[in-house]
Amino acid sequence: MKNSIFGLFVFALFLTLGSCKNESKPTETPAATTETPAATPAETPATTPAAGEVTPPPAATTPEPAQNAKGVWHFT
Numbered sequence: 001m002k003n004s005i006f007g008l009f010v011f012a013l014f015l016t017l018g019s020c021k022n023e024s025k026p027t028e029t030p031a032a033t034t035e036t037p038a039a040t041p042a043e044t045p046a047t048t049p050a051a052g053e054v055t056p057p058p059a060a061t062t063p064e065p066a067q068n069a070k071g072v073w074h075f076t
Contacts, residue, residue, distance in 0.1 A: 066074045 068074065
């Protein structure tokens with residue numbers, strides 16, 4: 001019983017390795033060179049807010065419908 005399970009395992013292993021052999025590796029393309037150097041951090045302004053600053057959410061474009069105390073919305 002152990003020999004048949006081992007034989008099936010080896011057979012499955014050969015099938016798996018054989019199918020991987022047919023896959024070709026992707027060809028590497030040379031990296032494109034840029035002519036302009038990257039800007040230094042001192043030249044670019046910081047776009048992220050400082051730590052601790054809170055950015056308010058954008059204003060709503062449409063007003064919300066009326067809601068009563070029970071949480072039921074009343075659309076008119």
